[in-house]
Amino acid sequence: MIQRIQSIWLFLATITLILMLFLPITTKEISGAESEIYTNGLYQTLSAKTGTELKVQSFMPLLITNIAVAFMCLMNIFNFKRRSLQKRIIIFTIAAIGGFAFWCSVYAKKIPGGLEGASFGAGAYLPAIAILFCVLAIFGINKDERLIRSAERLR
Template sequence: MIQRIQTIWLLLAALTVSSLLIFPMVTTTVGSDEYQVLATGLYQKASGEFKQLEAYLPLMIATIAVALMSLANIFNFKNRTAQKRVIMANVVLIIGLSFWCSVYAKKIPGGLEVANYNVGMFAPAIAIFFCILALRGINHDEKLIRSADRLR
């Protein structure tokens, strides 16, 4: 079977989801304290460094699992039907992950009303876009194979 552009899209989706571990979703300043929410936890800036106040271990594990699911799906190229199903499941999990991230983002001191949204809040939407592009690539490959079968 052929595997082309969808490999790149799935890799980009995995990198985008895993960026939630690095880039903050929400930041806010309460008084002289600055707070950040990442998929790994709630952080407060103290003496120039960010110190973890609360750890979000289940969210971190779920983020890593969704990213690994995209990476593992790259090697499922021999079964395009299963690859498409895994991509659709991955999209559903990314949507669930984004809702879960928003629940933790609401716990930021000062609330979301005064918070600044960062790259991390938009990463799930970008990852879904990459998954849809991968699905489109798989459909294109299926069409190509069907047309080649007609020529034989």
């Protein structure tokens, strides 16, 4: 039963949210120093020659939220026997990912010099991909429910 398609979609959503820990949300170069925002903080590369990164500011609440939302997706995989509960948790997770994405945009504005001229990294688009995977998981749950209802009619 654990090999259902919604388990695969939820696992992909988990992987996507874990990737947010390692990929930058925004990047901006100001007078030779490059600033990057990750979910765990603001990093600045002082010179391109040495490549030394310095953590300027820590975003611990954002990091904890990222880990919590990824953990919700992962733990929801094991609710495959209770499809209605699984669906409700996924809907809550979608709302949490939406709030997390908004919160990331608030932190992205803290990049030195503002967002003007900044480029968005891959981390900026990953919450939308995670939401897509969660919606596909809901479609998989609905498909399972239709299959079970049709099998019960045949009995």
